[in-house]
Structures are given as C-alpha cells and as structure tokens.
Amino acid sequence: MFSNRRWAIVTLILLLGAVGRILHITEQSFWVDEGYAFYHAHFPDLLTSLARDTHPPLYFAALRLWSEVAGHSELALRWFSVLPSMLSLALIFQLARELMAQRTPAARGQRHSAPCLAMLMLALADAENFLAAEARHYTWLVFLVTCSMFFFLRWIRRSRRSAGFSWILATALMVYTHYITAFAGVAQGLYALICLRGAQRRRALAGLVIAALALAPWLLLVGTKQVGNSGANWSVDFSPAVIRDIQVKYFTEQWALVLALLLLGFFTVVYGREQLYRLRWHRVSWLLLLWLVLPFALTLVANEFLPFLQPRRLTLWTPAIALLLALGLSNVRQPIRNLLIMALLVYSLSQVDFYRVKPKWREVADLTARYALSGDLVLTDIAGGDYQLGYYLNREMPDGKLLPDGARYESLKIQRDFYPETYESWLPQLLDRFATVWLMHWSNDPSAFNWLRELGFARTADFLHAHDGGASGRIDMRVYRYDRFADDPPLVQFDNGMLLKAAKVVEKPLRVDLLWETAALLKRDFTVSVKLLDANDVIVAQHDSQPQLNLRPTSNWHIDEAVFSPHELGSSRSWTSGEYRILIEVYFFEAGQPVTIPTVSGEDAFILAAMFLENSSDSN
Numbered sequence: 001m002f003s004n005r006r007w008a009i010v011t012l013i014l015l016l017g018a019v020g021r022i023l024h025i026t027e028q029s030f031w032v033d034e035g036y037a038f039y040h041a042h043f044p045d046l047l048t049s050l051a052r053d054t055h056p057p058l059y060f061a062a063l064r065l066w067s068e069v070a071g072h073s074e075l076a077l078r079w080f081s082v083l084p085s086m087l088s089l090a091l092i093f094q095l096a097r098e099l100m101a102q103r104t105p106a107a108r109g110q111r112h113s114a115p116c117l118a119m120l121m122l123a124l125a126d127a128e129n130f131l132a133a134e135a136r137h138y139t140w141l142v143f144l145v146t147c148s149m150f151f152f153l154r155w156i157r158r159s160r161r162s163a164g165f166s167w168i169l170a171t172a173l174m175v176y177t178h179y180i181t182a183f184a185g186v187a188q189g190l191y192a193l194i195c196l197r198g199a200q201r202r203r204a205l206a207g208l209v210i211a212a213l214a215l216a217p218w219l220l221l222v223g224t225k226q227v228g229n230s231g232a233n234w235s236v237d238f239s240p241a242v243i244r245d246i247q248v249k250y251f252t253e254q255w256a257l258v259l260a261l262l263l264l265g266f267f268t269v270v271y272g273r274e275q276l277y278r279l280r281w282h283r284v285s286w287l288l289l290l291w292l293v294l295p296f297a298l299t300l301v302a303n304e305f306l307p308f309l310q311p312r313r314l315t316l317w318t319p320a321i322a323l324l325l326a327l328g329l330s331n332v333r334q335p336i337r338n339l340l341i342m343a344l345l346v347y348s349l350s351q352v353d354f355y356r357v358k359p360k361w362r363e364v365a366d367l368t369a370r371y372a373l374s375g376d377l378v379l380t381d382i383a384g385g386d387y388q389l390g391y392y393l394n395r396e397m398p399d400g401k402l403l404p405d406g407a408r409y410e411s412l413k414i415q416r417d418f419y420p421e422t423y424e425s426w427l428p429q430l431l432d433r434f435a436t437v438w439l440m441h442w443s444n445d446p447s448a449f450n451w452l453r454e455l456g457f458a459r460t461a462d463f464l465h466a467h468d469g470g471a472s473g474r475i476d477m478r479v480y481r482y483d484r485f486a487d488d489p490p491l492v493q494f495d496n497g498m499l500l501k502a503a504k505v506v507e508k509p510l511r512v513d514l515l516w517e518t519a520a521l522l523k524r525d526f527t528v529s530v531k532l533l534d535a536n537d538v539i540v541a542q543h544d545s546q547p548q549l550n551l552r553p554t555s556n557w558h559i560d561e562a563v564f565s566p567h568e569l570g571s572s573r574s575w576t577s578g579e580y581r582i583l584i585e586v587y588f589f590e591a592g593q594p595v596t597i598p599t600v601s602g603e604d605a606f607i608l609a610a611m612f613l614e615n616s617s618d619s620n
Contacts, residue, residue, distance in 0.1 A: 014089060021085055032384050032386070032387055037077075038063075041063040055179070058140075059136075077135035081140070088139070090119075092323065102157055118326035126252070131312065148171045149291070171208070176215065180299070186298065188290075246311050251321070365402055369392075376408075408434075428451045437481070441479075457483065463479040465478070485501060502515040512543075514547075514567065514584070524554065529544045530543050532582055543567040576615050577615045580611060581609070
C-alpha cells in the first residue's frame with residue numbers, strides 16, 4: 001500500500017517530468033523528421049508512402065488518428081509524444097517494483113526507494129525530455145519497450161497467461177513502432193536461454209517467435225520494399241566523436257558518477273556488522289545487462305551492412321539506464337544517498353546534455369509566405385528533406401497554412417526522389433506557367449536554377465537564413481525570388497538611373513511590391529519612400545528603406561539587375577475609407593539632410609496608383 005508520503009513523492013516526480021517535457025515544447029520549429037512524420041501520417045495511401053520509407057506503420061497510423069481529433073498544430077502533434085513519456089514514468093515505477101520482487105530477500109530494504117528513484121531518473125533523463133518535444137516515435141518506442149520488459153518479468157514470476165499475452169502484444173507493438181526495438185526482444189531471448197529452464201524457457205522463446213511472426217504480414221506487404229531506401233543511410237560513422245556524443249547524451253557530463261552507479265545497480269549491497277558489505281549478483285541483472293549492451297552492440301554490427309547509427313535511435317536503453325541508476329542509488333546508505341540524489345538533481349536541472357538547435361524552418365516559411373502572392377509558385381529543395389517546410393506551407397494544412405489562396409507549393413526534393421523518371425520534364429513545364437517563383441534552397445541539385453535561367457527568369461531577391469548546426473554542420477538556408485518580365489517599358493525612370501520595372505499594390509495589409517533596375521552604376525546608397533496620401537494630401541502611412549528591406553543597397557547593384565523591394569504600409573484599420581494615392585520617392589542623405597531625386601520628367605515623386613481603400617472595421 002502507498003503511504004501519503006510516497007504518494008506525495010510520486011506526484012512531485014510526475015509534475016517534474018511534465019514540466020521538463022512541456023515547458024519549451026513549441027520553442028523550436030519542426031525539423032525534417034517531424035515534417036516527415038506528418039507527411040507520411042497524412043499521405044492518402046499510407047502503405048505506398050511507407051514503402052518509400054524505412055519505418056513500420058504503427059506510429060504514423062496512430063498520429064493520423066490523433067491529429068484528426070487534436071488538430072495539426074505543432075503543440076497537438078508534439079503532445080502525442082508527451083503522453084507516452086508520462087506513461088513511461090508511471091510504468092517504470094511498476095517495472096522497478098517487479099525487478100525488486102525478483103531479487104533475493106536481501107534486497108527487500110531497497111523496495112521502497114528504488115521505484116521512486118527510477119521514476120526520478122527517467123523524469124530527469126535529457127533524452128526523454130528532448131524527444132518528448134518532437135513529433136516523432138521515440139517516446140512511444142521507450143514506452144512500449146518498458147511495457148514489454150514489465151510484462152516479460154511479471155510473466156516469468158507469476159506464469160499467468162494474461163501477463164504472457166500482454167508481453168507478446170507489447171513486444172509486437174514495439175517492433176511495429178520502430179524496427180530497432182527488436183534488439184530488446186533479442187535481449188529477452190538471450191535472457192531466457194541463460195536464466196530460464198525447462199518449459200518456461202520454451203514458452204518464452206515461443207512467445208518471442210509469435211511476436212516476430214506478428215510482424216510478418218507487414219514485412220511481406222511493404223517491409224521488404226524498404227530495404228535500401230535512402231532513409232536508411234541517414235546515419236553517422238562510428239568514431240570517437242560519436243562515442244563522445246552518445247556518452248554525453250545518455251550518461252551526461254557526470255558520466256563517471258553515472259557509470260559507477262550503473263555498475264553498482266547490477267548488484268545488491270548487503271551490509272552487516274561483522275562484514276561491512278558484500279555484493280550479490282541476481283539472475284534478473286542479466287536482463288538489465290543485455291538490455292543495456294545488446295542494442296548498442298547490435299547497432300554497431302548492423303551499421304556495417306545497413307547504416308542507421310544515430311544517437312537518438314539508442315533511446316530504447318533510456319529506461320535501463322534509469323533503472324540501474326535507481327538500483328545503484330538504493331544500494332548506497334544514508335546520508336550519502338541523499339547527497340548523490342541532490343547532485344544528480346541539481347546537475348540535471350541546470351544542464352542540458354541531449355539537445356540540438358534546429359534550423360528556424362518556421363521563420364523561413366513565414367518569410368516566404370509573407371511576400372508570396374496568389375498566382376506565385378513556391379518551391380522547396382532541401383538536401384535532407386523539405387517535409388517540414390511542406391508542413392508550414394502546404395495548402396492542405398487546416399490550421400497551419402501560411403500561403404495565400406491561389407499560390408502553389410511543390411517540393412522538388414519529393415518529386416526528384418519519388419518520381420525521378422518524370423522530374424526533368426515536369427519541372428520546366430511547371431515553371432513555364434508562372435511569372436514569379438519563390439525557391440527555398442539548400443541542396444547540391446542545380447536543376448531549378450538551370451531551368452529558371454533557361455526560361456528567362458531573373459533573380460530579384462536573396463534572403464539568407466544562417467544556421468549553425470554544430471556537429472551537423474552549417475546550414476545557410478536561402479530564399480530566392482525569381483521574376484519573368486514582359487518587354488514593357490519601365491513605369492518610371494528617376495534621374496539617377498533607377499528604373500521602376502514593375503509594381504504591385506497588395507491589400508490587407510497594405511503593401512507595395514516594387515521591382516527595380518538601373519540603367520547606370522549607382523555610386524550612392526539611395527532610399528526609397530512609399531507614401532499613402534489621403535484626398536487632402538495628408539500622409540497617413542509611409543515606409544522608407546533601402547531596397548529589399550535594406551539588404552540590397554543601390555551602390556552594389558549591377559546594370560540590368562532586377563531587385564525586389566517590398567514596402568509595408570500597415571493595416572486598413574489605420575485610416576478611414578476613402579480615395580488615396582500611393583507615391584514613390586527616391587532620395588539620399590547629404591550633410592544629414594535628405595536630397596530628393598526627381599524623375600526624368602522632373603517630378604519629385606511618381607504617383608503609382610490612385611485607389612479607393614476601405615477601412616476594415618467599417619465593413620464589420
């Protein structure tokens with residue numbers, strides 16, 4: 001029975017785990033794997049989609065059902081990873097109790113501390129806290145592996161049919177979530193061979209065979225098509241740097257203390273009066289050892305044939321580490337135990353060892369969608385995959401759509417990977433139907449640039465999003481704008497040689513998009529002013545900047561180079577309904593004073609448009 005004190009401790013640990021998993025859940029953008037999960041989960045034909053992939057179907061099918069209820073927002077999709085992580089905290093408490101029940105009577109004194117400590121160690125685990133904030137299957141993997149181990153041990157101890165069925169089901173589900181969890185099943189099989197006897201050993205091995213056979217329909221239907229897919233090659237080479245990365249991510253910078261406690265956790269320390277202590281090895285410790293060692297060892301072996309080594313894929317041993325830490329701590333007498341717990345707690349709350357800064361894909365998509373208009377074409381081509389940009393931009397997103405109605409989005413990466421036989425004919429046919437193209441690019445494939453140039457497009461904007469990916473390398477993500485012009489004369493020429501090639505007024509919110517060229521090299525940096533005047537020639541809105549949001553000063557322009565320059569004038573709530581004019585001026589500063597550049601016809605400003613604007617609050 002639980003005492004009030006234990007209930008209080010368990011509640012506090014659950015709250016600590018919840019805070020760690022939820023606090024910064026939407027702080028970073030979706031990265032490629034999260035966009036990848038969303039893409040597959042919502043592809044009309046899940047089997048066809050996953051046949052191109054390297055994962056089993058359970059998580060993606062479950063994510064589709066979840067999002068139909070909870071929605072498609074970042075928070076909703078990531079919350080689906082928080083739930084199993086919180087369930088794992090409750091389940092590891094029961095797993096620790098089951099482990100203690102199978103140890104010798106000498107371990108009875110640890111039964112009250114080990115389960116709570118196991119919860120605490122898992123609550124503090126950086127791997128769980130970080131991966132719970134991703135729309136990926138890793139926390140489900142941890143939960144189902146923990147389920148499998150719990151029911152496996154309970155079945156061994158009680159020999160109840162219900163526990164056996166639950167173990168087989170959990171084992172099958174975990175492999176349907178991620179293939180790497182099969183290594184946990186291998187650990188159970190070796191444990192059965194080493195430690196079980198007679199009919200129990202045979203039944204254990206039979207149970208694993210049944211769980212493996214449950215995967216057979218999937219492997220026959222789709223799984224064999226996944227062998228050799230490009231996703232399997234997203235791995236890192238085994239090296240001292242990778243060992244160091246794994247060491248820090250799972251054993252923290254306090255790895256010496258953590259490893260010492262892990263080693264101590266395999267034993268029970270028996271204290272006595274005459275003999276200070278002695279260590280006792282338990283049969284069930286073989287399972288913990290195999291759980292910890294086999295996934296890493298088998299990953300290294302398998303990586304030689306089918307590369308898939310990634311530190312995050314080793315997270316199935318996170319519960320084993322938490323359990324061994326708890327068992328090791330419970331072996332230490334007071335007050336040293338409390339000092340060690342405090343040291344681990346303070347370190348975990350003040351340091352983060354399993355973390356990486358993700359590229360700001362949300363901001364990249366926001367910039368593109370901010371200036372793309374109806375009738376524009378938006379393309380993405382990211383070497384590692386552009387599913388995350390598709391998540392933000394795709395027109396099928398019910399609550400995440402950024403692009404305006406009438407703009408078209410296409411992923412060049414997906415088209416090239418999935419439809420290589422038609423890609424080279426499809427791309428120029430697509431581009432030829434548009435006058436303005438936005439291209440988000442981080443790839444070695446130049447096909448989009450080649451065809452844009454071939455079809456007469458001119459690059460008119462270049463926005464840089466720099467990202468230091470640390471060990472993953474630097475990602476200088478660029479957003480380009482390309483325009484194709486008719487052979488019409490410029491709208492106006494200013495006396496300094498600046499030509500206004502084209503212009504467009506965008507309403508709600510009011511913005512003026514200008515496309516400039518120059519007939520001569522410009523030695524000064526000129527500023528463009530866009531003004532909104534009412535019927536009484538009163539300025540009600542104004543935007544002044546150097547072209548392309550101050551990113552393309554005119555002194556760096558080349559002759560006949562086109563430059564895109566948006567100027568935002570604000571919301572229509574800022575003025576009353578009525579007739580307005582939009583004026584464009586060009587000036588520079590001399591001795592701290594603005595000097596206006598007239599047009600070649602002598603006017604101080606060019607009247608771009610006269611129009612009726614309606615205050616949006618009036619229409620309400």
